[in-house]
Amino acid sequence: MAKSMGYNLASGLSGMLKEGHTSYEGVDEAIMRNIDAARQLADIVKSSLGPNGMKKLVVNHQGKIIVTSDGATIVHELDVLHPAAKMIVLASQMQEQEVGDGTSLVVALAGGLLRLAGDLLRQGLHTAEILEGYARAYEKCAAELPSLACHTVEDPRDKAQLIAGIRTALGAKQYGFEDTLAPFVAEACLTVMPAKPKKATIAVDNVRIAKLQGGSIDQCDVIKGMVILRDSEGSIKRVEDAKVTVFGCGIEASSTEAKGTVLIRTAEELMNYNKSEEKLMEEIIKSIADSGAQVVVANGSISEMALHYLEKYGLMVLKITSKWELRRLCAALRATALVRLGPATPDEMGRATLVEVREVGGRNITVVARDDEDARLATVVLRASTEPLLSDLGRAVDDGVQCARALCLDPRFVPGAGATEAQLAARVRAFADTQTGLDQYAIRKFAEALEVVPRVLCETSGLDATAVLARLAAAHAADPACPLGVDVEAGGAGTGGGEGGDSGGGSGTRDAAAAGIYDLLVCKESALRLAVDATLTVLRVDQIIMAKQAGGPKPK
Structure with a gap:
């Protein structure tokens, strides 16, 4: 009899697989382990979300020091090994390839969905009911999201409209310098656009970035060529x-x-x-x-x-x-x-x-x-005092160019500052109230996970997240077209809402549409789809089987 046929039935899985393998199965060992890994990755990245997002200091395997709040760079340099967390990393990388922005949103949303799924599992819900509830809630969001569009760029070749479209994307990475950088990025994008009557498109590779250490951000320039x-x-x-x-x-x-x-x-x-x-x-x-x-x-x-x-x-x-x-x-x-x-x-x-x-x-x-x-070629010459700041400026400019490319394909925008997520959460909650099955609990958790964006914006801006989220939930539940978002310039709960603040008078919220804070509709759609896909894939895993690693010297 061949050696492969000598399977010891009494030894179970360990007799079937090679010696040295490891296996985890069941809710506690497999699903909860995966959820915990995804939650830890999301906790790292989500605090970098928004204009006041915290920066991460990462020293990669080559000893290079990277200081950035860009989600794509963080997850790439972390060199994640856990297979479940790797799925979320792959989803964020796909978001970077398709849209060029919103990678932190993918990781934060996927981590929030998985964390709340863990709560439901502990309460006794079956995985199938959670999957069904999440899938139905996503379908509801995908159907409702286009109706939230509040701004459209009519002519991408108009510099003022282009600046308004990319300003928020730049402000999310370099808050305070978006008004300085936006005209340079818009001019570079307009330089590489084909002339009429051709359709307005941007080849991202034709917009180059040159970094010159020394000077200040105000001394940046655009050179044609x-x-x-x-x-x-x-x-x-x-x-x-x-x-x-x-x-x-x-x-x-x-x-x-x-x-x-x-x-x-x-x-x-x-x-x-x-x-x-x-x-x-x-x-x-x-x-x-x-x-x-x-x-x-x-x-x-x-x-x-x-x-x-x-x-x-x-x-x-x-x-x-x-x-x-x-x-x-x-x-x-x-x-x-x-x-x-x-x-x-x-x-x-x-x-x-x-x-x-x-x-x-x-x-x-x-x-x-x-x-x-x-x-046609254009180069944005960046000036800054340190190398990490120059690198972060380069990532911000790249996000601005990617945003300009995406708005040429779909010029619709939704309110930023967490207003879109708050409105979707209100609509998903109303949808959950119409359901009778056990999946309604998963639908409500999906709505709670959507609030991760306004919650993080509050936490990084020093606001009382609980009070601000309560005001946002009440306002969005009462008005299906409410553009109210988080006011990151409020400086603390109870302070003035600033220009464009809501009628509540300094409640940490503001009218995002009136303040010109817009997010790309395609960016939100793609981030939501990829986060939900990664979440459902991780939740469907009920067993982890790892073969013994190949031989050779152990890494230092």
Whole structure:
């Protein structure tokens, strides 16, 4: 009998699987473990939600220090291993790919749904009843959400409307600087938009970000073209309407594979030793100049001899050490990176409207611009005092660009500041009151989970969450079109609601629509769908089986 057939029926699962495996099953061991892991991940991320969200200091496996409140960056750098928590991480990553914003909302909502599902399980509800209630509550939310739209961007090419659309997305990451950054991001997006009558679309890769340490956020700028954060190599600093040859290698004499020894007997032999090499290099540079090229880009080192002949023939020289940046430049200029030294064919050569060296903040940078309908580029030059702040500014700008791209596809917005979640919670509660089965308890818990957004906004802003949520629940239950949200500028319960505050007179709430606080409708729809999908997937797991890890040295 084959060895695989020697299954000991008396030993159960341990006799069927390889030695060293672990298995958990049942509500307490499997489902509650998964819920606890998801809850802990949500507790980490949800405090970063909103304009006053707390930042996390993460030191990744390479020792790099990251200080950010961006949910996508946090879950990516945490290197989560628990399989249930990993499902929520994957949902947040999908949200980042589809919309580019709302990753913290996905994690916080999924964690809230799973935590409340754990409460229902302890009270005696069956998993099937929770799944049914959550699924019906989600269907209700998905049906009601489009009716909450309160603002539409009529013309994405209008800079004022575009700024109003992306302002809230920027404020959620860089609160206090949204009015400074929004015009720069809007100008960059308008630069890369195709002209009428083509549909307004934004290619996110065409909006680049250049980070210059030093200065302040007020000194940020937008440059039409691609920015290379270094000076040109030679004395030529400006070329207009240039043909560009790109080399994926260095510009220097190639060395032989075999080592050799040269015996020089006379001074004349010493003088003539390098002449053949110099002559060959001159011929190569002359052939490049004769092909019509005016700018040469190298991906490796440039020898002094090559630089001498490049100057002699009037070629501007750029050195790019990053392969990634070289590929982006080739895509922008429609050029092909050559792996051999020599002249490029007309098809391999790229074209640029302007290649110029400029000084920004005491540092020389090179701007490569191409005025082409299909290859427009814009670069947002960010200035800040520290590297972590620069990185966080870059993430905020990226979210703003993604928001602009999404509003070109669907220009509808819903009230922000937790107003949409509060209204959905009120409608789901009213829906639960019409149900008679046990799943009505799960539907009510779904409504409670939706309130995680206004609750976190209150907690991070120093407001009394219980009092503010009670006012919001009462207002939204009475008015199905209520745009009331959390006033993060109130500074504490009982203080003034600020401009646009509600008629209650300083209750920590405000009219989000009147204050211009909008969230993308597609962002809310996608976040809700992904959070519910991840939650239902985790709740359907009733057993965890882990094989023994592969051999090898233990990680340090």
